[in-house]
Amino acid sequence: MSTEEENPTTAAPPAGSGRRALVGRLSWGLADQAASSVSNFVVGIYVARSLGVTAFGVFSLAWVTYGVVLNVSRGLATDPLVVRFSGVPDTSWRGAVSRSTGTALGVGTVLGVVCLVAGLGVGGRVGSAFAALGVMLPGLLLQDAWRFSFFAAGAGRKAFVNDVVWGVALVPVMVVAAHVDTVAAFVLAWGGSATVAGAYGCFQSGIRPRLGEARGWLREQRDLGYRYLVENVSLSGASQLRAYGLGAIVGVSAVGAVRGAELLLGPFLAVLMGLSLVTVPEAARVLRQAPHKLSRFCLLLGGGQAAGALLWGATLLLIPDRTGELALGNVWTSSSHLIVQITLSVAGAGLGTGAAAGLRALGAARRSLRCQLFASACYVGGGLGGAVVAGTAGSAWGVAAATVGGSAVWWLQLRSALRERHRETIPEVRTS
Numbered sequence: 001m002s003t004e005e006e007n008p009t010t011a012a013p014p015a016g017s018g019r020r021a022l023v024g025r026l027s028w029g030l031a032d033q034a035a036s037s038v039s040n041f042v043v044g045i046y047v048a049r050s051l052g053v054t055a056f057g058v059f060s061l062a063w064v065t066y067g068v069v070l071n072v073s074r075g076l077a078t079d080p081l082v083v084r085f086s087g088v089p090d091t092s093w094r095g096a097v098s099r100s101t102g103t104a105l106g107v108g109t110v111l112g113v114v115c116l117v118a119g120l121g122v123g124g125r126v127g128s129a130f131a132a133l134g135v136m137l138p139g140l141l142l143q144d145a146w147r148f149s150f151f152a153a154g155a156g157r158k159a160f161v162n163d164v165v166w167g168v169a170l171v172p173v174m175v176v177a178a179h180v181d182t183v184a185a186f187v188l189a190w191g192g193s194a195t196v197a198g199a200y201g202c203f204q205s206g207i208r209p210r211l212g213e214a215r216g217w218l219r220e221q222r223d224l225g226y227r228y229l230v231e232n233v234s235l236s237g238a239s240q241l242r243a244y245g246l247g248a249i250v251g252v253s254a255v256g257a258v259r260g261a262e263l264l265l266g267p268f269l270a271v272l273m274g275l276s277l278v279t280v281p282e283a284a285r286v287l288r289q290a291p292h293k294l295s296r297f298c299l300l301l302g303g304g305q306a307a308g309a310l311l312w313g314a315t316l317l318l319i320p321d322r323t324g325e326l327a328l329g330n331v332w333t334s335s336s337h338l339i340v341q342i343t344l345s346v347a348g349a350g351l352g353t354g355a356a357a358g359l360r361a362l363g364a365a366r367r368s369l370r371c372q373l374f375a376s377a378c379y380v381g382g383g384l385g386g387a388v389v390a391g392t393a394g395s396a397w398g399v400a401a402a403t404v405g406g407s408a409v410w411w412l413q414l415r416s417a418l419r420e421r422h423r424e425t426i427p428e429v430r431t432s
């Protein structure tokens with residue numbers, strides 16, 4: 001078998017890997033994503049109503065920057081963990097988690113310093129928001145790393161509890177931030193509550209992140225980690241470039257309008273952002289136990305998300321303006337005109353993530369990297385090209401077209417990877 005398509009997860013399936021265990025793991029995954037969705041949605045709505053469209057645009061720039069850093073951490077620390085240490089014996093899992101979470105903490109510290117220095121250099125409202133983000137990045141990335149770690153062990157309940165702790169901690173600090181009424185205060189409140197949940201993850205697992213072993217982890221996982229790093233950063237980096245470019249071409253308020261429309265699709269966007277928490281470990285289990293079912297699993301996964309996003313978007317179109325204004329304040333006026341485009345983008349992304357989970361389970365890092373680079377280039381080109389031609393609405397249509405096209409490429413690559421794997425396994429069957 002070629003090293004490119006090698007499935008790196010070789011451990012035996014866990015004892016409770018039957019249908020009931022699968023339903024249980026997916027149920028906790030859905031519960032965790034619901035908790036994450038509610039938290040992200042409430043934070044976005046609360047900040048949008050408190051700050052207005054322009055200041056909310058500044059908050060959104062910090063948010064998409066966090067998305068880039070988050071994906072750096074996932075690519076180097078937790079994506080290899082999920083692929084290689086899902087369902088392994090407890091001793092192996094605990095050793096890998098201590099190094100993986102230490103790596104996430106190290107990424108947060110290094111890039112947090114960069115954000116802090118950049119923010120202090122820029123100054124103003126944007127600079128203070130980025131400085132606050134830099135201070136909070138270690139805690140934000142550690143909390144995310146615990147979620148991946150728990151799902152790799154099939155302990156989705158612990159991931160759910162951790163997200164609930166974050167949500168509960170958010171309530172008092174958001175109230176305080178509203179009294180301060182600055183973008184930086186909201187960023188500190190959001191990141192500070194995540195830090196509380198990150199610390200609680202150490203208590204839940206009984207594992208201490210080993211920052212000093214981060215270099216060893218990066219060396220051991222370099223065959224997957226650096227490819228996943230490029231893949232993940234191209235995804236979040238494309239979103240960041242589109243946001244910065246849209247702000248430069250149309251204005252910062254346009255960034256707030258797009259973010260407001262995305263909030264309306266919040267439940268599905270949150271699921272997409274954290275998809276690999278559940279689907280990659282489950283796809284890896286399907287591959288080990290019933291390889292012929294992987295394609296169907298991915299299709300049901302992607303098709304279900306796409307259908308759900310379309311149904312939710314259709315419902316949003318029926319919301320009266322008065323109700324929308326209650327949710328988003330004056331951001332609603334600008335965001336409501338983008339619902340159709342954002343819905344198509346989320347549906348296209350949802351369909352593509354089904355194929356992406358299959359490629360991750362196969363360990364086909366080169367194929368998934370090629371897909372993501374192509375999709376990211378289309379995303380930036382469509383988003384900025386559309387902005388030049390037709391402003392905010394044109395940018396949204398460009399992104400929708402790019403996302404649907406990128407999804408098709410993901411599925412073509414999964415089909416090719418499955419065919420290649422089938423050809424490689426035929427000789428083994430004949431000689432047995």
